[in-house]
Amino acid sequence: MFGPSYSCISKTGIIYFTDCGANSLAVGLSQSDSKLIVLPAITAPCQPPKSMKLINTINLPSFVHSVAKHNNILYVGLENRKVMCSDRNLSTPALTEFADVGGFVSSIEVYNNELYVLSANAKKVVVYSLDKILKRSWSHNGHSGNFNKLRVINDQVFVPGRSQKSLAVYDLQGTLIKQINCPLMSNNWKALAVCGDDCVILSDYGTNSVSRININSGEVMWTSNNVQQPAGVVCYANSYVLVTKQNSSDTRIWILDINTGRFSSAFLLL
Secondary structure, X not given: OOOEEEEEEOOOOEEEEEEOOOOEEEEOOOOOOOEEEEEEOOOOOOOOOOOOOOOEEEEOOOOEEEEEXXXXXXXXXXXXXXXXXXXXXXXXXXXXXXXXXXXXXXXXXXXXXXXXXXXXXXXXXXXXXXXXXXXXXXXXXXXXXXXXXXXXXXXXXXXXXXXXXXXXXXXXXXXXXXXXXXXXXXXXXXXXXXXXXXXXXXXXXXXXXXXXXXXXXXXXXXXXOOOOOEEEEEEEOOOEEEEEEOOOOOOEEEEEEOOOOOEEEEEEOO
């Protein structure tokens, strides 16, 4: 296994991880090389999770790197330029092709009944309706690389721009609104998570850092260097940031306090 990465979380507390390296969708953790990992937290709300368990594994046609969930449907982004979607039976989902975006699918996000797709090597953001109609697209020339994330908050689209060392902020039509300066940003892998209505959590593999950034003021509220080679981040119960590492020998989940960035604990995936 190459290491769990890049995540989203459902309203029911189920956490979805992709595992960079092979071609399957895992509901839970498996020992194959690349999967979407679905891990239900088994502790009470507002307490840090102490363990997670495997639920299921589903094969995919290509390397998987991004996942989103909306109305009990999973959307999965693949290296082969395809976005796949599930039916509503997530215990044994049937995955079908949603769209071919023309490049490596780095990130997907559902917002206002539209699917936002970042194809980093194609250097563009593509937007589809949920009935698979292409609505619009725009260029993102920020040297985003294949391992990058897109998030949508309050009608604004956020994408790290490595060459500019900033977060690019677009409106929903693709007009650039501003750049949030991130002077310590490297050219390496990034992950991005929504943190309330006014912040994002940004991880940077190259600087071994996880930061909370206010999207209105640009203030870096805290930076943690507790996790080496951070790969994926997700906010949990409005209290914690869960961080995964891009390391095949370390499949722990690292837990940081969402308000301070202080390291809380870590546990192994079961």
